[in-house]
Amino acid sequence: MHLLKFNVENLNLFYGELHALKNVNMQVHENSVMALIGPSGCGKSTFLRTLNRMNDLIDNVKITGKVFLDNEDIYAPNVDVIELRKRVGMVFQKPNPFPMSVYENVVYGPKIHGIRSKSKLDEIAEKSLISAALWDEVKDRLKESALELSGGQQQRLCIARTLAVNPEVILMDEPTSALDPISTAKIEELIETLKERYTIIIVTHNMQQAGRISDFTSFFLNGEVIESGPTEKLFYNPEDKRTNDYITGRFG
Numbered sequence: 001m002h003l004l005k006f007n008v009e010n011l012n013l014f015y016g017e018l019h020a021l022k023n024v025n026m027q028v029h030e031n032s033v034m035a036l037i038g039p040s041g042c043g044k045s046t047f048l049r050t051l052n053r054m055n056d057l058i059d060n061v062k063i064t065g066k067v068f069l070d071n072e073d074i075y076a077p078n079v080d081v082i083e084l085r086k087r088v089g090m091v092f093q094k095p096n097p098f099p100m101s102v103y104e105n106v107v108y109g110p111k112i113h114g115i116r117s118k119s120k121l122d123e124i125a126e127k128s129l130i131s132a133a134l135w136d137e138v139k140d141r142l143k144e145s146a147l148e149l150s151g152g153q154q155q156r157l158c159i160a161r162t163l164a165v166n167p168e169v170i171l172m173d174e175p176t177s178a179l180d181p182i183s184t185a186k187i188e189e190l191i192e193t194l195k196e197r198y199t200i201i202i203v204t205h206n207m208q209q210a211g212r213i214s215d216f217t218s219f220f221l222n223g224e225v226i227e228s229g230p231t232e233k234l235f236y237n238p239e240d241k242r243t244n245d246y247i248t249g250r251f252g
């Protein structure tokens with residue numbers, strides 16, 4: 001069994017009066033893919049954002065409980081949130097490249113983190129684009145605006161941008177929901193190779209996708225984790241009737 005990357009204990013999150021995450025407990029293993037599924041509004045994205053403290057940016061949020069990353073509580077007072085977000089990168093639903101060149105998108109993070117050497121930045125750009133399965137398509141277009149790439153290419157560019165700062169975990173919030181089936185298949189293939197080096201946690205509305213790409217799945221409902229475990233078990237032999245009802249399409 002892989003080492004534990006995240007260990008979440010009794011996590012609660014409130015947006016003002018709204019109790020959006022209720023006593024969530026979860027363990028995520030290193031070099032695995034965890035899918036978060038559940039109907040709209042059940043707290044999947046909120047939970048994902050607690051793992052790199054993106055909710056800190058939202059007003060009026062209160063969080064209790066613990067989130068351990070490699071046994072360190074990421075909500076402890078001495079935690080450097082910038083460093084945390086470098087270790088735990090994020091890819092969003094809509095590809096959001098910066099309005100700059102393909103190359104500048106990828107080296108943006110490394111530059112902010114102080115890397116100045118052109119040859120080093122070139123190396124990072126090439127390596128990250130290769131890892132994001134985009135290099136062959138853009139190696140002659142590095143100076144072009146990222147906004148000229150197709151949607152699927154833009155999303156792989158966003159993945160390359162995340163990889164460029166050397167993360168340990170990649171959070172993905174419905175990364176293929178805005179993409180066509182071919183681009184989706186490319187991202188799914190990519191996730192399969194990325195998990196050899198990274199831990200991946202992905203929100204998806206697409207149950208087939210969860211079945212194809214994840215090792216573990218957690219089913220959320222109304223802010224609670226109803227069931228969490230190996231994907232095959234959750235899909236073919238769920239313990240909770242609500243899980244069964246959801247995966248067989250009875251609601252959501």
Ligand SMILES: Nc1ncnc2c1ncn2[C@@H]1O[C@H](COP(=O)(O)OP(=O)(O)OP(=O)(O)O)[C@@H](O)[C@H]1O
Nearest residue numbers: 015018020038039040041042043044045046047058
């Ligand atoms: N910034 C916010 N401020 C206040 N309430 C919020 C905020 N973000 C989310 N919520 C509320 O928290 C609950 C959980 O939302 P969340 O986006 O985490 O669910 P989700 O399962 O990811 O939904 P979806 O699948 O539709 O993206 C919802 O009731 C939502 O309206």
